[in-house]
Amino acid sequence: MAHALATAPVGGRTWQADPVLRVDHVSMRFGGLVAVRDLSFEAGRGEITALIGPNGAGKTTVFNCITGFYKPTQGMLTLTHADGDRYLLERMPDFKISAKAKVARTFQNIRLFSGMTLLENLLVAQHNRLMAASGWSILGILGVPSFHQAEKAAIDRARYWLDKTGLTTRADDPAGDLPYGAQRRLEIARAMCTQPELLCLDEPAAGLNPRESAELNALLLSIRETEKTSILLIEHDMSVVMEISDHVVVLEYGVKISDGAPAEVKADPRVIAAYLGVDDEEVGKVEETLDEIAEEAQA
Numbered sequence: 001m002a003h004a005l006a007t008a009p010v011g012g013r014t015w016q017a018d019p020v021l022r023v024d025h026v027s028m029r030f031g032g033l034v035a036v037r038d039l040s041f042e043a044g045r046g047e048i049t050a051l052i053g054p055n056g057a058g059k060t061t062v063f064n065c066i067t068g069f070y071k072p073t074q075g076m077l078t079l080t081h082a083d084g085d086r087y088l089l090e091r092m093p094d095f096k097i098s099a100k101a102k103v104a105r106t107f108q109n110i111r112l113f114s115g116m117t118l119l120e121n122l123l124v125a126q127h128n129r130l131m132a133a134s135g136w137s138i139l140g141i142l143g144v145p146s147f148h149q150a151e152k153a154a155i156d157r158a159r160y161w162l163d164k165t166g167l168t169t170r171a172d173d174p175a176g177d178l179p180y181g182a183q184r185r186l187e188i189a190r191a192m193c194t195q196p197e198l199l200c201l202d203e204p205a206a207g208l209n210p211r212e213s214a215e216l217n218a219l220l221l222s223i224r225e226t227e228k229t230s231i232l233l234i235e236h237d238m239s240v241v242m243e244i245s246d247h248v249v250v251l252e253y254g255v256k257i258s259d260g261a262p263a264e265v266k267a268d269p270r271v272i273a274a275y276l277g278v279d280d281e282e283v284g285k286v287e288e289t290l291d292e293i294a295e296e297a298q299a
């Protein structure tokens with residue numbers, strides 16, 4: 001679903017007109033295993049891009065290359081801020097990717113500070129900015145007004161995200177006491193407190209019930225509309241992918257097999273084959289069947 005936030009499309013592809021992220025010919029090897037092979041795609045600014053594929057397809061490896069956990073064996077990853085500043089992510093250490101390039105991520109397994117309160121978790125996320133504002137403690141100790149302003153802004157931002165994620169009433173509870181779905185929302189709130197240009201979510205709907213999954217969809221759509229944040233997500237839950245994505249990239253065995261709008265990808269025989277576990281030789285049959293269905297629909 002293309003939407004109003006994107007600029008004029010090139011060849012109908014909004015994500016190519018103004019990409020926040022360009023992945024150019026990226027490969028990642030682990031010894032003899034090629035986890036990602038010659039992968040190229042763009043994620044559009046202000047759009048929700050989904051990276052999908054069967055287990056072991058290389059999705060998390062791509063995330064780890066974008067966020068600096070791994071250095072790709074080959075290829076380029078270019079992040080471009082709205083003001084035009086460019087960052088070559090494959091050349092940057094992970095702490096600079098989050099602090100300077102402003103890429104935030106969540107993980108497949110929740111990684112909150114479970115003994116800290118929700119509010120504390122969201123303030124820790126803003127530690128770098130607060131440390132800089134405190135002149136690495138000196139201005140903070142001296143009680144300089146600019147530090148107090150930064151501290152107040154951090155608390156206001158934390159409260160804003162607690163509100164957006166429906167967690168305000170639990171602000172002073174330990175994060176570990178939250179139900180699973182609420183912990184997932186808190187992780188997203190924590191990432192958003194860093195005011196990212198690109199928010200990377202690794203299976204945000206994993207383990208959620210249908211109601212929580214619908215709440216997640218609403219939250220992600222609201223982040224796109226209100227904050228204009230670009231989102232890249234790995235997701236197995238097709239209801240999430242098809243309902244909220246503007247653009248879907250499909251991997252299988254580390255290779256891109258499809259790239260397009262959700263409706264196009266859903267009808268792509270290679271994607272159907274990958275998901276249904278059809279052998280390569282049978283892809284032709286799947287294609288024929290789809291053609292027949294299309295012809296019948298037109299008749």
Ligand SMILES: Nc1ncnc2c1ncn2[C@@H]1O[C@H](COP(=O)(O)OP(=O)(O)OP(=O)(O)O)[C@@H](O)[C@H]1O
Nearest residue numbers: 030033034035053054055056057058059060061062
């Ligand atoms: N650090 C590593 N060392 C060796 N092999 C790895 C490493 N990380 C990933 N792999 C391998 O790379 C391939 C892709 O794994 P990856 O976790 O990226 O897939 P995925 O698409 O995220 O899978 P899932 O949906 O199950 O999370 C797999 O064969 C995996 O075993």
